[in-house]
Amino acid sequence: MNNNILFIYLFLIQFLSIWCDNYNEDNDWDVLVFTQRWPLTVCSQWIKENSNHSCRLPDYEDIWTVHGIWPTKSGTRGPWNCDDTWKFNESAVAPIESDLQEFWINIEKNTALTSLWEHEWKKHGTCAAVLPQLNNELKFFKQGLEWIKMFNMKSILLKYNIIPSLNGYEVENIFNSIKNVLNHDPVVQCVVDKESKETLISEIQICFDRSFNLIDCDPVEKNFRKDGILTDCSLKKKVFYPNKVLSLLNAETFDSDKKSSFDELLETRNYWISIYKTIKFLIWATI
Numbered sequence: 001m002n003n004n005i006l007f008i009y010l011f012l013i014q015f016l017s018i019w020c021d022n023y024n025e026d027n028d029w030d031v032l033v034f035t036q037r038w039p040l041t042v043c044s045q046w047i048k049e050n051s052n053h054s055c056r057l058p059d060y061e062d063i064w065t066v067h068g069i070w071p072t073k074s075g076t077r078g079p080w081n082c083d084d085t086w087k088f089n090e091s092a093v094a095p096i097e098s099d100l101q102e103f104w105i106n107i108e109k110n111t112a113l114t115s116l117w118e119h120e121w122k123k124h125g126t127c128a129a130v131l132p133q134l135n136n137e138l139k140f141f142k143q144g145l146e147w148i149k150m151f152n153m154k155s156i157l158l159k160y161n162i163i164p165s166l167n168g169y170e171v172e173n174i175f176n177s178i179k180n181v182l183n184h185d186p187v188v189q190c191v192v193d194k195e196s197k198e199t200l201i202s203e204i205q206i207c208f209d210r211s212f213n214l215i216d217c218d219p220v221e222k223n224f225r226k227d228g229i230l231t232d233c234s235l236k237k238k239v240f241y242p243n244k245v246l247s248l249l250n251a252e253t254f255d256s257d258k259k260s261s262f263d264e265l266l267e268t269r270n271y272w273i274s275i276y277k278t279i280k281f282l283i284w285a286t287i
Helices: 002-026 039-049 090-103 115-128 137-150 153-158 171-182 261-285
Strands: 031-037 065-072 187-192 199-208
Touching (some): 039 199, 090 115
16 A cells, blocks of 8 residues: 555656756746837738728827737747636736737737737747746736837837838848847848838847846748848839838839928828937936
8 A cells, every 4th residue: 555655756756856846847948028119111011901901000190010029939839828827817917908009009900909918928928928027918018018018029129220110121221220220130021012012121029138238139940041131122222111001102102212392291290200209208218
């Protein structure tokens, strides 16, 4: 009898040891990828997926918004979904929900307002929760809000006169502008519009270590490394940073070689409006 008990005891110890090793391995990561997205590009693609789709856009029209904070093991993808039992609790983020609706907004209006937060918490937040600084919903989402205030791509790109407009930009200039400000490599991501065939800036990633220090991003995908630039955008074409939802524009809009004097005047006007909105955002961010 005693031998049976001893056998069961040793078996349980071995089982728990293996389970803990697997859990730690599955939940192991060393980089936090902070991903921002350009709402007008996201909205454009969402609307074109289905004619019944519509968008939620932030009140601060010209800001980048949070897509997510993604714990990542260098050289791999993931981990993901580290605790399926830990369901997102909306009441936990009630103190910051109004800011989330602006700066971590679910652009896909045909889906539930909280669906993006639920997805990000389940897939990424439960993995980030191994850090005491991110071990609940409020801490996790609050960190995203702090970073979007500190590193919003709107104000970073503006330093190098890169603004939403009808002009295209070289992706090298976008990448280098961010790198010059942050002193670390970002990742610049694009989508190709199915109708116009133009390349649109979609997301920008910056990376942190587990102590929240900025570090160089190091994407897994080999096709993201192009002449020292981390991007999936084509280097052969200009990248557009749209100032309107694409469904409101047509293909001729993107022909930057055929601008009328009115177009140039409009761009100048939009430039100063953009600066004004950025100043308003910076005032909010420093409150």
